Amino acid sequence: MKRFEVENTVIMPALAMRGLVMMEKMSLHFDVGRKKSMLALQQAMAGDKQIFLTAQKDVLVDDPKEKDLYAVGVVAVIKQMLKGQEGVVHVMVEGLYRAKMVELLEESPALVAEVKEIPVSKRRTVAVEEMEAMMRVIKSLFESYSLLVPKMSKEIILEALGQDTAEGLFESVVYNIMLPFEDRQLLLEANSSYKRLKLLSEVLQRESQVLALERNIYEQVKEQMDKNQRDYFLREQLRVISNELGETDDAREDIETLMDQISAIEHISDDDREKLYKEADRLAKCPPQSQEANVIRTYLETCLELPWDNVTKDTLDLKRAQRILNQDHYGLDKVKERILEILAVRKLSPEMKGQIICLVGPPGVGKTSIGRSIARTMGREYVRLSLGGVRDESDIRGHRKTYVGAMPGRIINALKQAKVRNPLILLDEIDKMGADFKGDPSAAMLEVLDSEQNSTFRDHYIELPFDLSEVLFITTANDLSTIPAPLLDRMEVIELSSYTREEKFQIAKKYLVPKQVKKHGLTAKDISFGQEGVYTLIDRYTREAGVRKLERAVASVCRKTAKKKLSDGFKKVTVNAKALEEMLGPKKYAVTQAAQEDRVGAVTGLAWTSVGGETLEIEVGVYEGTGKIQITGNLGTVMQESAKIAVSYVRGIAKEYGIPADFYKTMDIHIHAPEGAVPKDGPSAGVTMTTALVSALSGIPVRHDVAMTGEISLRGRVMQIGGLKEKSIAAFRAGIHTVVIPQENKPDIAEFDETIQKGLHFVPVRTIREVLDVALTQPEKPQETLPDLVMLGAEPEAVPVISC
Structure with missing residues (x-):
């Protein structure tokens, strides 16, 4: 495209530059990728190789219009143009003079603008001394600036400091430093040398302050950085790289989540909360895959899983409670009465805590099942702990978290399982605990079952006091003689004696028989337990204080009935003495009867x-x-x-x-x-x-x-x-x-x-x-x-x- 001159204006191809500002008398390399920009270069090469270069106001605009371009730019001559990979053109230009875009004549397929040269002002507006002072200021600012910029060439610094003209100083400084394109545009638009130097002084001063602040921050960070901080910095870099690769596992978000959970706990002291915060800080400084990080993370998760704030409201309806207890168990009047007393007292005095009951009696009389019924009656969560054979104190109090494989004790695990801080915990077979070289677990239970001490129970693993005073502890035992006296003194003992023959009959008819018939897939049309049959089971096939053997005998009868139903196709089995002998064999026990006559000796x-x-x-x-x-x-x-x-x-x-x-x-x-x-x-x-x-x-x-x-x-x-x-x-x-x-x-x-x-x-x-x-x-x-x-x-x- 040929250049046309119209009344001191020139019509020539134009090229919009993104993030770059061309200065007069400046050589510049840049890449061109937009189609209309390439067409403008081709048109210029077809003519006198001159092109008008102006900057975009917004670098994100892909198809700029006249309003998107600065009016002042530079007319440059194309010195070299090479085709690169993926359709990119490498261009080298050299600035000729400043020009102002009078009008953008064409926007497609290439930009064509009517431009007018901006002459350099020859009029002296300031005194020689003032210009000299401004040049000294620029040199001083540039020297300070160059000290803050890493890897600044000494030749560039010496060249700038050796200039004795305003134009030469301006070009030596501006052409060799990195400035935002908005600042360069302001410098380009300035008409006089003094105004340019004044703007340059402001830019240099601001850039120097930013660089000084940046260096100060960097020095502070560098001084504070130890090995852990260095590792953390590298991890952050790794996180960013992983994010870019789509392989992120943001551990920091997990730590922030832990921090939020710690701050959300209400029923915890400030000292204990601060301890958890410190553990979370330690976790943030540890490598995510290190053993220490795994130990700390497990500890924090265990602590946060505890029901610090969760609590259930007791159901204190005595009539409903009595109805539930009578539905679940026959007899046991003394135990039921004691439970109703607990509910009555709690209703009148809700702050009363610390009831610890020990149910003592022979096997099979319902000690364990009564605990479950109490929980249902009170509307509490139920957790059962079997203490039979426990010989290690750490089973109760847990291990120190510094040990490999450390874990909390059974009491803390029971609270995690219940997910409330006031469950009913049944400590089954408390008389079967024993001591050995690992410690005495019954001694560890002294604090757990003491209502005056368990409000600050400390597990060795958790190391934080947890309030057990709202927990209702029910313990069971067969023999009080094996329970240490200090532990027994902390419990209220309720004895459950053996069932009478009549009680066993009622339990069998109301509970055991319906339960086993349903469990074995039978109905009332398949089997019927008569009075004679139940009494025969009690007297001649079982001999016990409770009803476990009786239930197993009933289950055996139901199994044989189920087999007979499928194999023989019978209609109904009536369980009596004769039927029992056929199913269970000869009677195992004879009925002990008193002597029929008076005897001597x-x-x-x-x-x-x-x-x-x-x-x-x-x-x-x-x-x-x-x-x-x-x-x-x-x-x-x-x-x-x-x-x-x-x-x-x-x-x-x-x-x-x-x-x-x-x-x-x-x-x-x-x-x-x-x-x-x-x-x-x-x-x-x-x-x-x-x-x-x-x-x-x-x-x-x-x-x-x-x-x-x-x-x-x-x-x-x-x-x-x-x-x-x-x-x-x-x-x-x-x-x-x-x-x-x-x-x-x-x-x-x-x-x-x-x-x-x-x-x-x-x-x-x-x-x-x-x-x-x-x-x-x-x-x-x-x-x-x-x-x-x-x-x-x-x-x-x-x-x-x-x-x-």
Whole structure:
């Protein structure tokens, strides 16, 4: 395209530059990629190679119009133009003179503008001294600026400082430093040399301040940067690179999330919150894949998972609670009453805390299931912890987090599982904990179960105090003797005794049978448990304090019924004694019955076992001899001592019952408790041995419908014993009518089942003489012959220990 001159203006191709400002007398290399810009270059090359270069106001505009371009630009000559890769053209130009765009004549296909040269002002507007001062200011500012710019060439600095003209100084400085294109445009538009230098001084001063501030910040960062900060800086760079690659795993966001969660906790002290913040800061400084980072992250996540603020509201409707307890369990009146008392007190005094209850009783009586019912009654979350076999203190308190594989203890894990800070935690089998070289877990439980201390319970792993005072702890045990005294002192003990025959029947009919029938896919049309069948299961196929074996027996009947239904296609099975013998085989246990006649030297005693009460026969044989005393029946030390006390006491009352005064010299005495394979011990057979000994020596029969229990002293006083309810149930089951008990045990009768109270006649006694008055039939006419030793009734099931 040829250049046209019209009234001091020139029409020529124009090129819009993005982010660049061309100065006169300046050589510049740049790349051209837009199509209309390439066409403008081609038109210029076809003519005199001159082109008007002006800057865009907005570098993001791809197709600029006249309003998008600065009016003042530079007319330049194209020195070189090369084609590059991907359609890019490399151009080298040299500025000729400044020009102003009068009008943009064409916008497509290429820019064509009418431009007019801007002459350089020759008029001197300032004094020589002022110009000299301005040049010195520029040189000083440029020198300061060059010290702040890294890798500034010394030749450029020397060249600028050696200039003695305003134009030369301006060109040496502006052409060799990096300035924003907006500042360059202002410098280009300035008409006089002085104005240009003044603008340049402002630009240099501002750029110097920015560079100084930037260097100051950099120096501060550099001074504060240690190894961890350096690693963090590199990680940030790696994060940015990963983001660009689409492989981001923003650990910083996770840390910020942890910080937000820590700040959101309400029920925590400021010191504890600060400790968590410090741990989060440590995590931010650690490499994400390091072992320490994993330990800290796990610790923080565990702490934040604890229910610091979550709490459930107790349901305090006593009528509803009583209805739920009665639906879930038959009997257990004492336990139900205690639970209703807790609810009543909590309703009247919501701030009262710290109830810790220990349910004690033989296996299978419902200790564990009553805990679940209590939780449902109160509307609390339920968590069960089995403590049987726990021998390590860290199971309760956790491990220090510095150990490999450290974790919190069972109490903290239970709270995490419950997700509230006031659940019901059932500590099952607390009497089965033991101590070894790893510590005593029962000692660790002292703080957990102390309502005065557990408000600041510290787990070794968490290391922060957690309030356990709102937790309702229920513990269960079979034997109180194995629980350490300090731990037992912290709990309110409620004893659950053995079920009576009638209670087992009701439990089976209302709970066990419907549960197992449904569980085995049967209906009432398939199987029916009659009264005879249930009683037969209780009496002849099970012998226990609870109902676990009874439930297994019911389940066995249901399994056999299900098999029979699929194989034989029967209509319905009625469970009675005959059907049970066909399904379960011969009866396993004989029903122990009391003797049917009065006997000499044989007395029915009562004993307690871990599966309930039993009748215990004591036999005494007297023979001519030299005063030897023989004790058999696998008796323990305490029971042997009771036998010796009985012999000594009988020597003191021998004349009253027609017993020879020297019997201990002329007669051999043999005391025996049948079932020698079963260990027996305890003091409560003292009255039984004494009665049998008096009967054998005097020949006076003992009433067959009388059973007795009680410890004796050397002076004949009858003392208190334990397990009276279980022993009374055994007497009732054996058909005994009268039970002789110590006077001190009389209050226990009020807690017995109504069936037991009506079915037995209890005779409280203070001395052995009162026992003999009740048990012996003819004290005034002693017999002279020794009795035959006869064992009556079927033998009871062998159990680990019989306690008399």
